[in-house]
Amino acid sequence: MALAHVEQLTFSYPGAERPALADVSLEVEPGEVVALLGPSGSGKSTLLRALAGLVPHFHGGRFEGRVEVAGRDTRRFSPADLADEVASLFQDPEDQVVFGRVENEVAFGLENLGTPPADIWPRVHAALADAGIARLAERRTETLSAGELQRVCLAAVLAVGPSLLLLDEPTSQLDPEGAEAILDLACELGSAVVVAEQRPTLPLERCDRVVFVEEGRVTLDASREEALTRLDPAYLPRPARLPSESGGEGEPLVRAEDVTYSYGSAPALEAASLELRRGEVVALTGRNGIGKTTLAKLVAGLLEPDAGEIERHGSVCYLSQDPGRYLVTESAEREASLAVGGDLARARAALARVGLAGLERRHPRDLSSGERERLALASVLVADPDVLVLDEPTRGIDPPRKHELARILRRESANRATLIVTHDLVFAGDAADRLVHLEARERARA
Amino acid sequence: MSPVPAAALLAALASVALIADRGWVVAAIAVGLFAVCLKAPHDRRWIYLTGTLVSALSVFVLSPFVSHVGTHVIWAGPKIPVVGYLDVTSEELAAAGIQALRLAAVGLAFAAYALLLDLDRLLQAAGFARRSVLAVGLATRLVPTLERDATGFVEALRGRGVHVDGIRGHARLLSPVLSGSLERALSLAESMEARGFGRAGRTRAPGPPWTRLDRLALAAAVLLVVGALWL
Numbered sequence: 001m002a003l004a005h006v007e008q009l010t011f012s013y014p015g016a017e018r019p020a021l022a023d024v025s026l027e028v029e030p031g032e033v034v035a036l037l038g039p040s041g042s043g044k045s046t047l048l049r050a051l052a053g054l055v056p057h058f059h060g061g062r063f064e065g066r067v068e069v070a071g072r073d074t075r076r077f078s079p080a081d082l083a084d085e086v087a088s089l090f091q092d093p094e095d096q097v098v099f100g101r102v103e104n105e106v107a108f109g110l111e112n113l114g115t116p117p118a119d120i121w122p123r124v125h126a127a128l129a130d131a132g133i134a135r136l137a138e139r140r141t142e143t144l145s146a147g148e149l150q151r152v153c154l155a156a157v158l159a160v161g162p163s164l165l166l167l168d169e170p171t172s173q174l175d176p177e178g179a180e181a182i183l184d185l186a187c188e189l190g191s192a193v194v195v196a197e198q199r200p201t202l203p204l205e206r207c208d209r210v211v212f213v214e215e216g217r218v219t220l221d222a223s224r225e226e227a228l229t230r231l232d233p234a235y236l237p238r239p240a241r242l243p244s245e246s247g248g249e250g251e252p253l254v255r256a257e258d259v260t261y262s263y264g265s266a267p268a269l270e271a272a273s274l275e276l277r278r279g280e281v282v283a284l285t286g287r288n289g290i291g292k293t294t295l296a297k298l299v300a301g302l303l304e305p306d307a308g309e310i311e312r313h314g315s316v317c318y319l320s321q322d323p324g325r326y327l328v329t330e331s332a333e334r335e336a337s338l339a340v341g342g343d344l345a346r347a348r349a350a351l352a353r354v355g356l357a358g359l360e361r362r363h364p365r366d367l368s369s370g371e372r373e374r375l376a377l378a379s380v381l382v383a384d385p386d387v388l389v390l391d392e393p394t395r396g397i398d399p400p401r402k403h404e405l406a407r408i409l410r411r412e413s414a415n416r417a418t419l420i421v422t423h424d425l426v427f428a429g430d431a432a433d434r435l436v437h438l439e440a441r442e443r444a445r446a
Numbered sequence: 447m448s449p450v451p452a453a454a455l456l457a458a459l460a461s462v463a464l465i466a467d468r469g470w471v472v473a474a475i476a477v478g479l480f481a482v483c484l485k486a487p488h489d490r491r492w493i494y495l496t497g498t499l500v501s502a503l504s505v506f507v508l509s510p511f512v513s514h515v516g517t518h519v520i521w522a523g524p525k526i527p528v529v530g531y532l533d534v535t536s537e538e539l540a541a542a543g544i545q546a547l548r549l550a551a552v553g554l555a556f557a558a559y560a561l562l563l564d565l566d567r568l569l570q571a572a573g574f575a576r577r578s579v580l581a582v583g584l585a586t587r588l589v590p591t592l593e594r595d596a597t598g599f600v601e602a603l604r605g606r607g608v609h610v611d612g613i614r615g616h617a618r619l620l621s622p623v624l625s626g627s628l629e630r631a632l633s634l635a636e637s638m639e640a641r642g643f644g645r646a647g648r649t650r651a652p653g654p655p656w657t658r659l660d661r662l663a664l665a666a667a668v669l670l671v672v673g674a675l676w677l
Contacts, residue, residue, distance in 0.1 A: 058636050083642030095633035098580075100587065104566040107651045112642030120651040142590070156641070264489055302601055318605030324629075325602035328622050339606035365625060380606060389605075 002027035003192050004051055004164055009065035011046060011055055020046040022216040024065075028192050030163065035203035035224075036196040037235055038213035039398045040370025044196040047213060048166045051194065052088050053079040070163055084113050087162035089186075091169040091396070093149040102144075103128070103137045106156045113160065127159035131185060146173040147288040154182060158189065167195040171202065172395050173321075175287045175423045198398050199424060201237040204228070234399040240425035243283060243432045250278035252313070253387050253417045254299050259308035261294050268294040271308065274436060276387060276417035281409055283428035284421045286438030292421045293321065293391055295438065299419055300389045314386025319376055321392035321421075326364065326376040333360040335375060339383040350382035351375070353408065369396050377405070381412070391421045406431035448656055449568035451663035456555045456563075458667035462674040463551035469540075472547040479554035486561035493593055494561060498553030506546035510538035560586045571653055584634070588627065595623050 006026040012019040021043045028034055028051075036044050049055040053074040056063040067074040070085040079086075087109075090096055099105040106124045115123065128134045131151045141149060150170060157165060165186055171179030179202055186193055187206050197203045204210070210227035212220035212235075220230060228236065254276040261269045269291035276282060276299070286292050297303045298310055300318035317339065320326075329335045337347035348360050354374040359367065364375055373396055380388065390409075394402045402424070409418055409431045422428050428435060456479075463475045483491055512529060516537025523532025565583040569576065599619050600610045610616060638644075 052640050054636055054640060058639055078644075079639045080642045080645040083640060083645065086640075088637070088640045090633070090637060092633070095630055096637040098584070098634065098638060099566045099569075100583075101564070101566045104569075104651075108643075109641045111649055111651055112645055114645070114647035114649050117649050117652050120649070124651075160641075264487075297601075300605055302604055315607065317607065318602075320598065320602045320605060322598060322602075324626060325598050327626070328599060328603065328619065338603070338608050365629075383607060 003030045003032075003070060004028040004194075005066075005068045006047075006050065007066045007068075009047075009050060009063075009067060011050060011064070012062045013046075014060045016061070018216075019062075020216055021050065024213075024216070024218050026211060026218060026221065028164065028194060030192055031190060032209060033187050033193045033195070033203075033207045035200065035207035035210045035227075036194055036213065037200055037203075037210060037231070038196075040198070040373075040396065040401065041368040042213045043216040044213050045168050046216075048088065048168050048194060048196060050074065051164065052086050052166055053077060053082045054088075080112070083109065083162075084160070085162055086164045086166065087157040087160055088166045088168065089150075089153055089157055089170045091172055093146060093153045093173075096153050097141050097149065100140055100142065102133070102139050102141060102152050105141060105152055106159050109156050109160045123159050124155075127155040130158050131155035132181070145289040147175070147178040150174060150178075150182060154185060158185070161189075162191055165189060165191045165193045167193065167197075169196055169198060169396065172198065173288075173392075176425065178288055179423070198394075198396060198402075199426075200235045200399065201426070204235075204237050232400070234403055238426060241429035242425065243429060243435045250280060250417070252277050254310070254312050254316075254419075256295070256298060256305075256310040257308055259295070259298055259305035259310055261291075261298060261303060261306055269298070272438065273308075274299065276419055278386070278417050279414055280434055281413045281418040281420065281432045282434045282436055283432035284419060284436050284438060285423065285425065285428060290438050290440060292438055296389050296391050296419060296421045299387070312387065315383065316387040316389065317380040317383050317385040318389040319380045319391055319393055321395060323369070323372040323376040323396075326372065326379050328364075330363060331361050332356060332364055332367065332375050332378075335364050336378045336382050339379060346382055347378075350378040353381060354378045355404070370398065370401065373397055374401075381408075384415075386416050388416055388418045389421075390418070392423070393420060394422060394424050394427050402427050403430065447663055448571070448654070448660045449563045449565070450571045451656075451660040451667065452563055453559060453568055454667040455663050455670075456559050458670040460552045460555035462670050463548050463555075465674040467544075469544050469547065472544060472551055476547050476551040476554060479551060479558055482558045483554055483561060486557075490590065491557070491561055493589065494553075494557035498550055498557060501553060502546040502550035505549050506542045509542040509545060510534045513538050513541065515541060560589065567653060576648075576650075591630070592623055592627055595626050599623065 006024055009021055009024045010019050011021045038044050046055055050067050051069060057078050069082055072082060097105055098108055103124050106127055107120050110120050110123055128137050131154050133151045133155060136148060167186060171182055183202050183206060195203045207224050209223055211218055220227060222230060252275055256274045258271045258273055260271055272295050284292050298305055300316050301312060302318060326335055332351060333344050333347045336350050337344050340346045351357060351360055354377050356371060356374055356378060367375060377393060393405060406427060420431060459475050463472050466472050483495060511532050514530060516535035518536040519533050520536055521534040525531050565586060569579050569583050596619055599622060603610055
């Protein structure tokens with residue numbers, strides 16, 4: 001008997017013009033791993049929320065059809081009532097953390113489910129050990145990196161031991177090793193797993209089945225083997241074509257020599273060197289917490305080094321890894337015009353370049369997450385800077401959009417130096433001419 | 447010290463500061479709490495200390511102009527419609543000093559609570575009204591989150607060559623920062639519901655036992671409040 005059963009589900013968010021899910025039917029068997037793929041805004045997150053009962057209980061809206069998990073109809077059982085069978089891991093761990101201390105955060109779910117008090121701490125410590133973070137038990141959550149925090153959230157899920165685990169882009173902020181570890185842990189749990197991802201290689205390597213969602217409809221529901229022959233090639237796993245490690249020939253625009261930076265007493269970057277030349281696109285890679293963002297901010301002039309030297313020539317623009325930082329004004333066109341002194345014509349042209357034509361007057365907060373990413377990109381591209389620094393520009397972007405972004409960056413690369421901080425090696429291969437890999441306490445290989 | 451007696455002691459000191467009439471008592475409490483707050487990391491404490499001290503200073507500077515107490519005029523100002531004469535008397539200055547010290551003491555007690563207490567353990571220890579204690583804990587964490595968000599907005603604007611200067615420049619960030627915090631609050635509420643918050647039959651992870659110091663601190667808190675009321 002299926003663990004989860006979705007029957008002809010059609011759902012619209014309150015006030016929405018069209019349904020987020022349309023006539024979706026699906027079954028998930030116990031222990032099965034399902035990769036949930038599809039473009040940004042296609043309804044993947046809504047489907048996961050429907051399986052957790054958050055749709056419609058938390059979000060409201062119009063709900064037709066039926067969803068059952070472990071024999072419980074989600075219209076009659078609230079998400080809290082389903083929490084002993086269903087656990088969710090969302091994209092941004094910062095938005096999930098309730099407590100200030102790691103072990104308390106992991107204990108929260110067990111307490112809510114009425115676990116006998118004597119069993120709580122042993123289960124918390126076992127889950128932390130299983131997630132490989134026993135050493136973090138006493139740490140404050142605000143001192144953890146994104147990767148560590150996502151592991152804490154996973155430990156909270158492991159402690160509960162659900163039958164169905166729902167993962168909504170849980171690895172989008174993690175380096176390849178961290179992402180692999182999180183997915184391995186989730187898939188080894190023995191629970192059924194439904195994982196939505198925009199970097200499909202890892203889930204496609206681990207899943208039993210693939211469900212593809214497009215405009216709210218399931219357009220493919222097939223075994224892994226069959227799906228690999230039917231999926232859009234943009235979603236298929238492919239090896240990264242790593243760019244060369246040798247420098248370009250253009251005029252040097254940024255030269256950082258042995259730069260070091262600390263946040264308070266915590267060292268973030270030590271003796272890193274990097275040169276950027278006009279006409280080249282450079283991908284900066286390295287594991288979580290190694291100092292990539294710090295180096296990018298030093299290049300952009302947002303930070304000044306504690307030691308070492310940095311020279312910059314020409315204008316520099318920096319794209320933050322959080323698209324939520326590009327929501328200052330009341331419309332997309334005004335947001336994009338901030339960098340060009342309010343020139344709306346240039347702003348509209350920049351929005352069109354990233355595929356947001358027609359949404360110029362839309363409030364930035366009314367845009368979908370993928371559209372917000374593109375608005376953020378337009379907000380820096382609009383200035384046509386000599387040096388463009390992009391920090392994790394592909395977070396939450398679907399594979400065809402990543403391909404398009406790589407094409408835009410390559411097309412516009414001739415007149416500027418572009419630095420891309422990324423964990424996505426496939427994207428780095430598509431967009432960059434040169435790869436710089438940052439390693440601990442060592443110089444960046446530039 | 448466990449968080450419950452520590453919170454009780456801070457609440458008692460804030461209460462005594464509000465009840466006491468003698469300026470030196472309130473000043474001693476404020477200075478003591480200020481010294482306690484200095485134990486917090488510099489990058490976290492400055493916003494609490496600055497906010498408290500600026501508020502207290504504002505009360506000290508503004509209240510003599512709007513109150514009309516005393517006969518020993520130090521400075522005679524013009525007559526303003528509605529407000530009346532802007533005279534400043536020595537009695538008004540003394541009263542303003544006490545009010546400013548009271549505000550500083552209460553603000554510093556809150557700062558010490560937010561900066562130094564383990565709010566998780568305080569919540570764990572709460573045998574009743576856990577939802578209210580959790581709400582207070584989350585609200586306390588809102589301040590550093592808002593600060594981090596504001597810094598992120600300023601940085602993203604600087605990354606586009608837009609500099610945020612002055613009160614007006616920062617004021618336009620108020621709306622996006624508050625909207626962002628509302629979005630974050632919704633995401634957190636969704637996550638909490640998905641993790642079973644609000645379900646019947648909740649249990650509590652056992653906390654560490656109280657020490658002798660904890661019992662002494664709780665007794666001191668009670669004595670402080672009773673003493674202030676009696677005197």
